[in-house]
Amino acid sequence: MAKASPVTRNDVAEYAGVSSAVVSYVVNDGPRRVAPETRERVLEAIRVLGYRPNATARALRMGTTQTFGLIVPDSGNPLYAELARAIEKEASARGYVVLQTNAGGDPTVERTKIAELVARRVSAIILATPTEEPELSETDVPVIALNRPVTGATSLIPEYREGARIGVEHLIGHGHERVGLVMGLDLTGWRPERELGWRDALEQAGLPEGPIARGTFTRQGGYEAGRRLLKADRPPAVFVSSDLQAVGVLRALHEARLDVPGDVAVLSFDGTAESEFSWPPLSVIRQPIERIAKDTVARLVDGQTGIEQVTYPTELILRRSCGCGEG
Amino acid sequence: MAKASPVTRNDVAEYAGVSSAVVSYVVNDGPRRVAPETRERVLEAIRVLGYRPNATARALRMGTTQTFGLIVPDSGNPLYAELARAIEKEASARGYVVLQTNAGGDPTVERTKIAELVARRVSAIILATPTEEPELSETDVPVIALNRPVTGATSLIPEYREGARIGVEHLIGHGHERVGLVMGLDLTGWRPERELGWRDALEQAGLPEGPIARGTFTRQGGYEAGRRLLKADRPPAVFVSSDLQAVGVLRALHEARLDVPGDVAVLSFDGTAESEFSWPPLSVIRQPIERIAKDTVARLVDGQTGIEQVTYPTELILRRSCGCGEG
DNA sequence: TTGAAAGCGATACCAA
DNA sequence: TTGGTATCGCTTTCAA
Numbered sequence: 001m002a003k004a005s006p007v008t009r010n011d012v013a014e015y016a017g018v019s020s021a022v023v024s025y026v027v028n029d030g031p032r033r034v035a036p037e038t039r040e041r042v043l044e045a046i047r048v049l050g051y052r053p054n055a056t057a058r059a060l061r062m063g064t065t066q067t068f069g070l071i072v073p074d075s076g077n078p079l080y081a082e083l084a085r086a087i088e089k090e091a092s093a094r095g096y097v098v099l100q101t102n103a104g105g106d107p108t109v110e111r112t113k114i115a116e117l118v119a120r121r122v123s124a125i126i127l128a129t130p131t132e133e134p135e136l137s138e139t140d141v142p143v144i145a146l147n148r149p150v151t152g153a154t155s156l157i158p159e160y161r162e163g164a165r166i167g168v169e170h171l172i173g174h175g176h177e178r179v180g181l182v183m184g185l186d187l188t189g190w191r192p193e194r195e196l197g198w199r200d201a202l203e204q205a206g207l208p209e210g211p212i213a214r215g216t217f218t219r220q221g222g223y224e225a226g227r228r229l230l231k232a233d234r235p236p237a238v239f240v241s242s243d244l245q246a247v248g249v250l251r252a253l254h255e256a257r258l259d260v261p262g263d264v265a266v267l268s269f270d271g272t273a274e275s276e277f278s279w280p281p282l283s284v285i286r287q288p289i290e291r292i293a294k295d296t297v298a299r300l301v302d303g304q305t306g307i308e309q310v311t312y313p314t315e316l317i318l319r320r321s322c323g324c325g326e327g
Numbered sequence: 328m329a330k331a332s333p334v335t336r337n338d339v340a341e342y343a344g345v346s347s348a349v350v351s352y353v354v355n356d357g358p359r360r361v362a363p364e365t366r367e368r369v370l371e372a373i374r375v376l377g378y379r380p381n382a383t384a385r386a387l388r389m390g391t392t393q394t395f396g397l398i399v400p401d402s403g404n405p406l407y408a409e410l411a412r413a414i415e416k417e418a419s420a421r422g423y424v425v426l427q428t429n430a431g432g433d434p435t436v437e438r439t440k441i442a443e444l445v446a447r448r449v450s451a452i453i454l455a456t457p458t459e460e461p462e463l464s465e466t467d468v469p470v471i472a473l474n475r476p477v478t479g480a481t482s483l484i485p486e487y488r489e490g491a492r493i494g495v496e497h498l499i500g501h502g503h504e505r506v507g508l509v510m511g512l513d514l515t516g517w518r519p520e521r522e523l524g525w526r527d528a529l530e531q532a533g534l535p536e537g538p539i540a541r542g543t544f545t546r547q548g549g550y551e552a553g554r555r556l557l558k559a560d561r562p563p564a565v566f567v568s569s570d571l572q573a574v575g576v577l578r579a580l581h582e583a584r585l586d587v588p589g590d591v592a593v594l595s596f597d598g599t600a601e602s603e604f605s606w607p608p609l610s611v612i613r614q615p616i617e618r619i620a621k622d623t624v625a626r627l628v629d630g631q632t633g634i635e636q637v638t639y640p641t642e643l644i645l646r647r648s649c650g651c652g653e654g
Numbered sequence: 655t656t657g658a659a660a661g662c663g664a665t666a667c668c669a670a
Numbered sequence: 671t672t673g674g675t676a677t678c679g680c681t682t683t684c685a686a
Contacts, residue, residue, distance in 0.1 A: 006467075008663060019673045024665060031666065035671060055447040056392060057663035059383045060678050067426075075415065076600070081408035088402065088429055097443065099394075100427045102415055116424065120382040140333075219604040247604045254606045273403070277546045277574045279581045279606045335679055346657045351681060358682065362655060384679035387662050 007051045016045035027053055059121065068098045068300065069117030069125045073105045077217075077244065078272045079287075083128060083146070086293030094301050096123070103129050110134055117141070124300045127153070142305040144296050154299065155309045156292050160269075163285040163314030164197025164239065165204075167267050170283075170316060171237040172205045174265060174323045180210040180235035182225045182245055184217040194241045194269055210235045215245060222248025230256055237322075240268040243275040246282055250321075261323040271317060283322035286315040334378045343372035354380055386448065395425045395627065396444030396452045400432045404544075404571065405599045406614075410455060410473070413620030421628050423450070430456050437461055444468070451627045454480070469632040471623050481626065482636045483619050487596075490612040490641030491524025491566065492531075494594050497610075497643060498564040499532050501592060501650045507537040507562035509552045509572055511544040521568045521596055537562045542572060549575025557583055564649075567595040570602040573609055577648075588650040598644060607647035615639045 009027075013020040018038060025034045026042040034042070045051070059065040068091055072080040088098050099122060103110035110129055117125055124142040127134065133150065143153040171179050181198050195212075202209055213229040215221030222245025229238065230252060240246040246268035253260050260266055260280055268275065271286025292312055299305065318324040336354075340347040345365060352361045353369040361369070372378070386392040395418055399407040415425050426449060430437035437456055444452055451469040454461065460477065470480040498506050508525050529536055540556040542548030549572025556565065557579060567573040573595035580587050587593055587607055595602065598613025619639055626632065645651035 010663080020664080021666075021674080022672060025672090028665080033671070038671080052442070052446045054387075054663050056383060056386045057678090058665080060381075060387050060662090060680090061664050061666090063678075065383060074412065075402075076405075076409050076412035078405060078408070078601075081405065081411075082403050084408075084427070085401065085403035085429065088427060092428065097426055097428065097447065099424055100411070100415065101419065101424065102412065115379070119379045120424065219600065223604070247601075251604055251606060251608075273546065274405075274574075274601060277550070277578050279578060281578075337679080347680080348657060348659095348682080349655085352656090355681080360655070365655080381679050384662090385681080387664090387678090388680045388682090390662075 007049045009051070009053070011049055012042065012045045012051045015049060016041045018042060063121075064123055065121050066096050067120070067122045068096055068297075069113075069120070069122035070098050070100045070128065071103050071110060071113050071117070071125065072100070072128045073103055073130060075100060075102055078274050079243070079270055079289075080128060082272055083289050083293060086290050087126060087297060090294050090297035094297060096297070096301070105129070107134075114139070124305075126296055126300075142300060144300060144305075146292060146296065149309055152307065154305060154307055156296060156312065157309065158287045158292070158312050158314055160193035160314075161197040161200065163287075163316075164194040164241075164269060165200040166197075166314070166316055167269065167283075167285040168198050168201035168239050169204070170318075171239060171265055171267055171322060172201060172207065174237065174261075176235075176237035176265060177207060178210040178235040178237070179207070180229050180238040181212045182222060182229065182238060182240040182249055183212060183214050184221070184241050184245070185214055198239050210237075215248075217242055217244060219244050219248040219251075221245055223251050225249070226252030230258070234264070236263075237265040237267075240266060243268050243270040243272045243282065243284065246284075246321075247274065247278050250278055250280075250282075260321055265323050266321040269314075271315070276319070278321075280320035281325065283319045283324060284317050286317050288312045288314065334376045336378070336380070338376055339369065339372045339378045342376060343368045345369060390448075391450055392448050393423050394447070394449045395423055395624075396440075396447070396449035397425050397427045397455065398430050398437060398440050398444070398452065399427070399455045400430055400457060402427060402429055405601050406570070406597055406616075407455060409599055410616050410620060413617050414453060414624060417621050417624035421624060423624070423628070432456070434461075441466070451632075453623055453627075469627060471627060471632075473619060473623065476636055479634065481632060481634055483623060483639065484636065485614045485619070485639050485641055487520035487641075488524040488527065490614075490643075491521040491568075491596060492527040493524075493641070493643055494596065494610075494612040495525050495528035495566050496531070497645075498566060498592055498594055498649060499528060499534065501564065501588075503562075503564035503592060504534060505537040505562040505564070506534070507556050507565040508539045509549060509556065509565060509567040509576055510539060510541050511548070511568050511572070512541055525566050537564075542575075544569055544571060546571050546575040546578075548572055550578050552576070553579030557585070561591070563590075564592040564594075567593060570595050570597040570599045570609065570611065573611075573648075574601065574605055577605055577607075577609075587648055592650050593648040598642070603646070605648075608652065610646045610649035610651060611644050613642040613644050615641065 009023045101113045128146040145153045145155045149155045213225035215225035226249035267283045269285045271284040275282040336350045428440045455473040472480045472482045476482045540552035542552035553576035594610045596612045598611040602609040
């Protein structure tokens with residue numbers, strides 16, 4: 001049995017009776033031409049010895065690792081899991097690989113992770129964390145930020161505000177004169193975009209601002225916020241800032257034996273797979289995760305690292321929870 | 328502003344007026360002692376120049392990348408997302424980083440991914456895919472397989488069969504004389520472990536085998552299987568082989584206006600976070616994901632790569648869907 | 655305590 | 671068309 005790791009290009013060269021340079025030419029299809037016959041001998045040697053080029057050495061020599069570093073708050077969160085999945089898919093198709101790390105919402109950890117990725121010479125860093133301005137100054141690794149603007153980096157951002165506005169507008173269209181809001185804790189000064197969209201729709205319809213309940217960006221956080229919202233002055237409709245929280249809100253509603261959408265209509269932001277199979281299925285404002293993932297990788301691979309800010313329209317998906325759908 | 332990438336150890340040496348060896352001694356705290364004063368000069372130089380050791384060069388020289396390669400079928404699947412999260416957490420705590428890839432359930436892709444990881448000289452491969460025996464022979468990279476036995480590798484496996492048996496036994500304990508089964512498609516000859524556990528419990532209680540419906544390991548697959556199960560001879564209880572499918576089954580039940588657990592009791596295998604917030608909350612057999620992740624990383628880091636097979640007991644978590652819980 | 659230098663494995667230029 | 675070789679940045683042995 002051929003052992004892979006220890007077999008070097010020199011072993012191959014020796015076996016094939018050529019110089020190591022020729023092996024390179026064959027493996028990389030260049031930069032020099034190789035006589036067909038020699039080429040065959042080399043390929044044969046590679047096969048027999050089970051040679052695999054050492055990507056580490058290659059990276060050192062070439063100065064590029066063909067690797068993306070991805071930082072998310074929590075890859076256990078379906079939204080980020082789906083994002084990571086989409087990015088890995090695109091990256092893989094282009095010969096890149098992704099180093100995935102979790103910052104856990106802690107700016108200090110985030111800084112550490114960035115440093116780690118830089119030390120490992122990733123080709124680029126994809127930042128999908130919602131924390132404050134990261135330290136990028138000491139680095140010349142390309143950075144693309146998702147979900148929020150970051151100075152000194154390209155940012156690809158869903159239209160949070162407009163998406164939220166459209167969603168709330170839809171709820172209002174169902175005839176609800178009050179629309180509550182379940183919102184994530186405001187840590188960044190950026191996430192309130194969704195809250196602003198909610199306000200926009202209300203104002204535009206001449207409606208008063210419904211009750212607001214805040215909680216962490218988790219199912220549990222949504223559950224607790226939902227309970228608080230019910231205890232107070234229950235609104236006939238609620239806009240929730242994330243699917244995860246919405247799932248928690250649904251639970252609170254079910255426990256209170258309230259009908260959705262009959263007693264309370266619900267619509268949330270994100271559009272993860274989980275939202276489609278909650279009960280009732282959630283109407284959502286869907287983030288174009290795949291498109292963003294695709295563009296992110298394309299920009300990075302093609303070296304379009306000019307600093308700019310690009311926004312992505314969201315999509316309103318109507319299911320049962322808002323009063324639409326087959327129910 | 329200091330540019331990080333191009334700053335090498337030689338730049339630091341020059342700036343500090345020492346040899347590059349000394350910089351190494353300082354950075355690595357060894358293998359030679361350095362005079363305190365010299366040390367200070369070097370640290371100062373590092374600070375001023377913004378030097379970051381090139382992990383690529385280090386890996387080449389040391390022969391280890393301090394990187395784990397993780398292969399899962401689909402990191403968008405919450406079960407694998409949670410597993411990946413747990414592994415990343417443990418790995419990170421020990422200075423490792425994880426390269427995460429998706430095989431998408433395709434053995435060919437899986438082979439490609441393994442080759443890619445080997446080429447990149449990962450320190451070890453963690454295989455969490457359910458496909459057939461992978462090609463590991465050409466490699467001397469340590470491999471740990473999760474979820475199934477793999478010849479030539481250490482395997483850490485939850486007690487699928489016994490866990491399923493305990494779960495079904497619990498359903499039977501609720502007085503149900505028939506327990507249906509929603510099972511994943513049998514692709515591997517290994518996953519039916521859960522099906523065997525279901526049979527064990529039935530046999531042990533002297534009950535006939537209830538109806539079986541099979542579908543993909545997805546929410547949609549569970550939904551479709553659930554519908555089929557209802558059309559036929561509806562059982563009063565169902566054991567579902569994964570949370571994801573169970574969520575689909577719940578949807579089918581809701582659409583049929585059946586009460587859970589009143590009309591049909593449900594219990595599933597996995598215990599992902601999603602199961603806790605479905606409606607009603609799912610009773611589950613929980614896989615000890617964190618323990619497995621922790622042991623996996625510990626074994627790899629400590630070099631316990633002896634080939635063995637370790638099993639992990641599961642945990643029965645009772646919630647509302649089986650008839651327990653506060654409802 | 656510090657420096658010089660030999661590699662780790664691959665790339666690609668310059669000669670031949 | 672092919673070979674020799676400098677180089678990428680770092681670790682570590684051996685001398686000084």
